[in-house]
Amino acid sequence: MMNNTFHMIFLLVTASCLFIHDISIAEESKVPIRIIAKWGGGGPSPVEWDGDVMIRNGKILDVTSYDMESDENGLFNIGSTGFRIQSMTRGAYDDAHIAIDGHLDSEILFRFGLGECRFRIRELLDQNQITQAYGKAELIIWRDPGDILNIKPLDDQLVISPGEVRLFSVTANPISDKEMNGPIMVTLAIPGTSFSKTLIAPDLTSRPVQWTVTVPAPEVEGVYELVATARDIGHQNHMHHIQFVVVDPDQVPSRPDKLNLRPVQEILCSQPDPLLQYWEAPDTRIIDLPFGTFRQTSAKGKNSNPKSIHKNHHHMGWFAYQLDIREPGIAHVVDISYPGNQSQTVGVSIVETDEKRKYSLPQLDVGFYTENRVHQKAEKSVYRLIFWPRSSHPILLFTNRREGKVISIGDIKVYKAEGGLPSARTPEKKRLLGIYYEEPNVVANFGGVPRHGKREPDWQSFYSSGRNLVDYLKYVGMNAVLMQSYGYQTSLYPTAHLAHDTYRYDNTMSRSGSADPFKKDILKLYFSLFERDNLFLIPSVNFEQTIPELEKLRSSEDDRIADIDMMKNNGRPVSSTHGKGRKGPA
Numbered sequence: 001m002m003n004n005t006f007h008m009i010f011l012l013v014t015a016s017c018l019f020i021h022d023i024s025i026a027e028e029s030k031v032p033i034r035i036i037a038k039w040g041g042g043g044p045s046p047v048e049w050d051g052d053v054m055i056r057n058g059k060i061l062d063v064t065s066y067d068m069e070s071d072e073n074g075l076f077n078i079g080s081t082g083f084r085i086q087s088m089t090r091g092a093y094d095d096a097h098i099a100i101d102g103h104l105d106s107e108i109l110f111r112f113g114l115g116e117c118r119f120r121i122r123e124l125l126d127q128n129q130i131t132q133a134y135g136k137a138e139l140i141i142w143r144d145p146g147d148i149l150n151i152k153p154l155d156d157q158l159v160i161s162p163g164e165v166r167l168f169s170v171t172a173n174p175i176s177d178k179e180m181n182g183p184i185m186v187t188l189a190i191p192g193t194s195f196s197k198t199l200i201a202p203d204l205t206s207r208p209v210q211w212t213v214t215v216p217a218p219e220v221e222g223v224y225e226l227v228a229t230a231r232d233i234g235h236q237n238h239m240h241h242i243q244f245v246v247v248d249p250d251q252v253p254s255r256p257d258k259l260n261l262r263p264v265q266e267i268l269c270s271q272p273d274p275l276l277q278y279w280e281a282p283d284t285r286i287i288d289l290p291f292g293t294f295r296q297t298s299a300k301g302k303n304s305n306p307k308s309i310h311k312n313h314h315h316m317g318w319f320a321y322q323l324d325i326r327e328p329g330i331a332h333v334v335d336i337s338y339p340g341n342q343s344q345t346v347g348v349s350i351v352e353t354d355e356k357r358k359y360s361l362p363q364l365d366v367g368f369y370t371e372n373r374v375h376q377k378a379e380k381s382v383y384r385l386i387f388w389p390r391s392s393h394p395i396l397l398f399t400n401r402r403e404g405k406v407i408s409i410g411d412i413k414v415y416k417a418e419g420g421l422p423s424a425r426t427p428e429k430k431r432l433l434g435i436y437y438e439e440p441n442v443v444a445n446f447g448g449v450p451r452h453g454k455r456e457p458d459w460q461s462f463y464s465s466g467r468n469l470v471d472y473l474k475y476v477g478m479n480a481v482l483m484q485s486y487g488y489q490t491s492l493y494p495t496a497h498l499a500h501d502t503y504r505y506d507n508t509m510s511r512s513g514s515a516d517p518f519k520k521d522i523l524k525l526y527f528s529l530f531e532r533d534n535l536f537l538i539p540s541v542n543f544e545q546t547i548p549e550l551e552k553l554r555s556s557e558d559d560r561i562a563d564i565d566m567m568k569n570n571g572r573p574v575s576s577t578h579g580k581g582r583k584g585p586a
Contacts, residue, residue, distance in 0.1 A: 031175055032061075032208065033100050033121060034147035037110065040093030042137035047089050051112035054082035058102025058121075065096050085112075089137075097144065104175075110139060117141070125175060147173055149186070149230045149240040154212070156494060156518060158244040158459065159525045162219045166244075170199065172230055173208040184209060186230045193218050221248045223451070223460045243451075243459040247528040253467065255423045255474065261333055261415035265324050268411050269295040277322035277393075284319050287408065289339060292380045294408040295319060297400045317400040317407065320351075323414060325389045329449040329464060331417040331471070333386055334396065337410035340381035343372045344407045347399035348383070352390045363390065363444040367401065380410060386421070386475075388447020388468050421475035432536055434473065434480030440492060440505060442469055442483075442526075457506070462522050466529045473535055480536040485523050487542025492523040 039049050059080045075096060077084045087094045100106070102121060110117040114134040119141070124130060129142040154167040172184050189196040195216075201209050218224060227241040267276065270286060270293040283298035297317025325332065336348070350364040368383045400407045442448070443457045448465030450458045473479065485492040490504040506520050523539060530537040567573055 031101070031103050031106070031121060032173070033102070033175055034144040035098050035100065035108075035124065035141060036095060036144050037098065037139065037141045038093045038095045039087075039112075039139045040089035040137065041091065042089065042135065043091055045090070047114075047134075047137045049085055049087045049089065049094065049112055049114070051110070052082055052084045053096070053098070054109045054111070055100065055102065056081075056107040056109075058100055058106035058108075061099040061101055063096055063098050065094065110141070112139075121175075145238070146240055149173070149228055149238045151226055151228050151240055151242045152518070153242075153244075157521065157524075158242070159521060159528060160217045160244060160246055162217060162221065162246055162248050164217045166215055166217065168213050168215055168226065169210055170213060170228055171208055171210045172201075175208075184230065186211075186228055188213070188215075189227050189229075190215075190218065190224050191227060192224070217244070217246050221246050221251060223463050225451075245459050245463050245525060247525070247532075249528065249532050252532055253471070255421065255471070256419040258422050259333075260418040262418050263413065264326065264332065264416050265414040266411065267321050267414075269293060269409070270411075278320070280319035281317050284317065289378075291339070291378060292337065292410050294337075294339060294410045296406050296408040297398075299400070299404055299406050318398060319409075320395050320397040321412065323389070323394050323396055325392050325394065325414075327416065328389045328391055329447055331386060331388055331421055331468070333384060333415045333417055335413045335415070336383045336385065337380050337412070338370070338383060339378070339408050339410075340370065341372050341378045342408055343370060343402075344405055345369045345400070345402035346383075346407045346409070347397075347401045348385060349397040349399065350387055350389070351395040351397055353393050353395070363394075386417075386472065388465070390447050390449050421471045423474040424477040432480040434478045434482065434536070437481060437483040439488070440483050440485065440522075442466060443505070445469075446472065459520065459525075462520070462525055466526050469526075470529050470533050470535060474533065479534070480538060481530075482538045482540055483526070484542055485539035487540075487544070492526075492539075493521045494519045 037053075040047065060078070060082065061080075063075055063078050063083055065075055074087060074094075075083055075085060085096070100108075100121070104120070104122040104125075106121050108119060108121070110132075112134075114137065115132070117130065117132040117139055119130050124141065124143060129140065131141075132139045150169075150171045150173070152169050152171075154169060157166070160166060170186060170188065172186060174184070183200050183202045186199040186201075187196070188199070195218075197213075199211055199213075201211075215226065223243055223245050225241045225243050227239065230238045267273070280295075281297060285296055287294050287296045297319065299317065338344070338346070345367065346369075347365065347367040349366075352363045364387055366385060370381075396412070398407065398409055443461045443465045446465040446468035448457055448461030448463075448468075450456065451460045469481070473481070483492075486495075488504055490506075492505065506522065526537055
């Protein structure tokens with residue numbers, strides 16, 4: 001009897017700078033599991049997914065979606081035995097992350113107008129993934145990788161100071177009806193540091209086992225990963241990692257005294273490199289002026305060339321070059337020459353590519369405006385663009401933005417800013433001069449490059465782009481940013497005051513093997529970076545969205561509660577557009 005008791009509480013930990021506070025075992029009769037369901041595909045034709053999800057002999061604890069847009073009905077009528085789905089996909093996919101408390105034989109049913117998909121938890125464990133095709137569309141269901149092995153900070157804070165000690169929970173969830181061979185072993189490590197520890201626990205009848213551990217942060221600022229590797233979980237090896245950011249509040253980043261530019265690429269419009277990738281709209285041409293050669297678009301609007309096949313179409317002249325960047329993520333300077341005495345409105349955009357050389361939407365949209373004035377000299381002028389490329393082959397796109405006019409662009413020179421950008425004298429604290437962000441697209445605008453070549457933003461993306469934003473403010477002499485932190489049905493920080501979070505800027509949680517299994521406090525990171533450089537970050541709130549507390553009040557039958565409604569810009573309430581007796585969102 002004593003030997004059996006000793007075996008059940010056996011726990012071995014090899015640790016240095018790591019302390020085990022607690023180990024707990026879930027109730028044997030329960031099988032807690034998280035699954036991910038994705039539906040969509042089908043090409044360009046829209047596919048309507050209207051149906052429900054039900055569970056028999058089990059309970060639904062929580063349902064969350066990370067891929068649905070804010071204007072979709074999404075997931076609703078969520079209860080302990082099921083919920084409804086109403087979404088429309090066009091080639092893309094929507095998703096649901098479902099937490100279940102049941103048994104190996106608990107049955108789950110997905111029922112859509114397209115068809116049904118029925119399975120037991122036991123089948124999902126055996127097959128790893130269940131796929132149901134509906135023509136070109138499909139439903140895919142698999143177990144959440146973070147459910148098998150998971151790391152999570154106890155206070156959800158992943159922006160910390162050097163040397164700060166944090167508590168993490170490490171959970172191994174075998175869930176198997178197969179005989180386990182020996183103990184479960186979990187190794188923790190922070191790559192790039194000396195931190196590496198091992199946890200060993202006996203096989204506890206295939207039920208979840210959890211440790212609470214203390215982990216000290218590295219002393220050097222940067223983005224790190226706490227990696228857990230487990231053996232013998234359901235006869236397989238598994239890995240899970242979580243990123244965290246170390247920000248030193250007392251260490252202001254070093255910046256050069258002056259701007260040091262190293263040539264990277266030169267684009268001559270009169271003698272283009274034959275290896276240079278180049279695209280243009282019809283009727284683009286080369287012109288020679290007394291002070292240089294320029295590439296010129298046709299006029300925006302109706303084409304005036306009677307021989308052009310596009311003469312009956314309204315269009316916008318444009319052309320684009322592919323840049324050759326050797327060090328993505330580093331500040332680069334682009335000098336763009338143009339005739340200074342020409343009236344034109346030029347749009348300048350950076351279009352990034354992914355690892356498969358597929359193009360995305362413009363990551364940076366800027367431009368310049370000039371007028372032909374009597375006293376202005378007929379000479380070459382230069383527009384300077386500063387950007388942080390996210391890929392090796394971004395596209396530099398020029399567009400004509402003025403009706404009835406052309407744009408003319410000459411030679412282009414690309415430089416790398418050696419050592420980064422210098423710091424100019426910023427305004428005194430009593431006066432604020434800065435940038436307004438209606439949408440906080442800091443990662444796209446300031447070159448946040450994720451780790452491991454992934455496309456979705458992670459802590460590395462937010463940290464590097466935040467650093468770049470601060471460097472840019474210091475360089476141009478600004479000291480403030482007004483940034484929307486709550487709007488478009490999402491936020492830059494964890495909050496319970498969202499009826500349906502769209503995760504517009506932080507969508508990595510729905511990705512398999514994500515390093516960020518819950519919503520990141522991006523706003524805290526930006527505050528930390530701004531504060532140490534004596535800059536001002538002013539969060540703003542967009543109230544044009546549903547607020548759960550107000551919706552609960554408005555749906556109340558209590559006549560003593562005054563009606564609350566959103567007003568349109570014409571002074572009329574939003575509810576007036578829904579007809580008599582119906583209310584719009586507060």
